[in-house]
Amino acid sequence: MFLADFIEQLATRFGGASIHCGHGVDNLYDEAVYLVFGALGFDFQRSVAEQDRELLPDEIASLERLALARVEQRIPVAYLLGRAWFAGYEFHCDPRALIPRSPMAELINDRFEALLDSGPGRVLDLCCGGGCIGIACALQFPACRVDLADISAEALALARKNIALHKLESRVETRQSDLFADLDGRYDLILANPPYVSQTEIERLPPEYRHEPRLGLHGGGTHGIEIPARLLSEAAGHLDPNGLLILETGYSAEALQARFPATPFLWLDFEAGGHGVCAVPAGQFRQLIHPG
Ligand SMILES: C[S@@+](CC[C@H](N)C(=O)[O-])C[C@H]1O[C@@H](n2cnc3c(N)ncnc32)[C@H](O)[C@@H]1O
Numbered sequence: 001m002f003l004a005d006f007i008e009q010l011a012t013r014f015g016g017a018s019i020h021c022g023h024g025v026d027n028l029y030d031e032a033v034y035l036v037f038g039a040l041g042f043d044f045q046r047s048v049a050e051q052d053r054e055l056l057p058d059e060i061a062s063l064e065r066l067a068l069a070r071v072e073q074r075i076p077v078a079y080l081l082g083r084a085w086f087a088g089y090e091f092h093c094d095p096r097a098l099i100p101r102s103p104m105a106e107l108i109n110d111r112f113e114a115l116l117d118s119g120p121g122r123v124l125d126l127c128c129g130g131g132c133i134g135i136a137c138a139l140q141f142p143a144c145r146v147d148l149a150d151i152s153a154e155a156l157a158l159a160r161k162n163i164a165l166h167k168l169e170s171r172v173e174t175r176q177s178d179l180f181a182d183l184d185g186r187y188d189l190i191l192a193n194p195p196y197v198s199q200t201e202i203e204r205l206p207p208e209y210r211h212e213p214r215l216g217l218h219g220g221g222t223h224g225i226e227i228p229a230r231l232l233s234e235a236a237g238h239l240d241p242n243g244l245l246i247l248e249t250g251y252s253a254e255a256l257q258a259r260f261p262a263t264p265f266l267w268l269d270f271e272a273g274g275h276g277v278c279a280v281p282a283g284q285f286r287q288l289i290h291p292g
Pocket residue numbers: 097098099100101102126127128129130131132133149150151152155177178179193194195196215216217227
C-alpha cells in the first residue's frame with residue numbers, strides 16, 4: 001500500500017470512530033499524517049507527496065498497532081509516539097504531563113513582540129508540566145535563565161528529560177513547588193499555563209483527555225479557576241518591578257475576569273488560533289488585582 005492511501009484510509013477510519021482532534025491538530029487528515037509521519041520518523045515540513053512511497057509490511061504492521069490504540073483506546077497520538085512538537089521544537093511527551101498545545105508558542109516564536117522591550121533575564125515557567133513553554137523560551141532567548149516549576153514530581157522528571165534533550169542543563173532548572181510556595185527571588189517574565197478546567201467540563205471532555213493527568217486539568221472550585229486566581233493573587237510578589245506575567249486560562253477567562261473585576265486584563269490575539277491568554281505587567285498588578 002502507498003503511504004498517501006494509508007493516510008487517506010486512516011483519516012476516514014478516524015472519522016468513523018469519532019476521533020477527537022484536540023492535541024495540537026484540528027482535523028482528521030492532519031491527525032493521520034501526524035501518526036504516520038511521527039511513527040516513520042518523517043520530516044513534518046515535507047508534504048505527503050514528497051514522502052510518498054510503498055509501505056513495507058513491517059511498517060504497515062506497526063502503524064496498524066498505533067492506529068488501533070488511537071481508535072480503540074483513544075490514546076492521543078503524542079502519547080503513542082512519546083513525542084510532541086511545540087513552538088517548532090521537539091519534546092518527550094508521556095502521560096506524566098499534559099500534551100503541549102498552549103497558544104503561548106506563538107508569543108515565544110514572536111519573541112513577545114510588543115510585550116517585552118528586551119530579552120528577559122530570569123524566567124519562570126509555572127505549572128510547567130513537561131517544560132515545553134520554559135524550554136522553548138530558553139531556546140529563543142539564549143541569555144536567559146529559566147526555572148521550570150510544578151507541584152508534580154512526575155511532571156518534573158519528564159521536564160528534566162526535555163532539558164537534557166535540548167542540552168539546557170546550564171540555564172534551565174526544575175523546582176517542585178505548590179505555585180510560588182517554594183520559589184524565591186523575582187522574575188522578569190512569568191509564563192503560566194495552570195490547570196483551569198472545572199469538574200463539570202472535565203466530565204464532558206472527549207475520552208482522549210482521560211489519558212492526561214487530572215492534576216493538569218482541574219483548576220479547582222466550581223468554575224475551575226481557584227488555581228489561576230491564587231496564582232494571580234500571589235504573582236506580584238515574585239515579579240521584578242518591570243516584569244510581566246503571561247497567564248493562560250482558556251475558556252475560564254470570563255470566570256477569572258468576573259473574579260477580578262477591577263483588573264484590566266490584556267487578552268491577547270493569536271494568528272494561529274487560541275484564546276484566553278492574558279498579559280499583566282507588574283506595575284498594574286500591584287494596584288489592580290482585587291478579587292470582587
Ligand atoms: C495545564 S498543565 C500545563 C503544562 C505545560 N505548561 C503545558 O503548557 O503543556 C498544568 C500543570 O500544572 C501543574 N499544577 C497543578 N496544580 C499545581 C500547583 N498547585 N502548583 C504548581 N503546579 C501545579 C500540573 O501538575 C500540570 O503539570
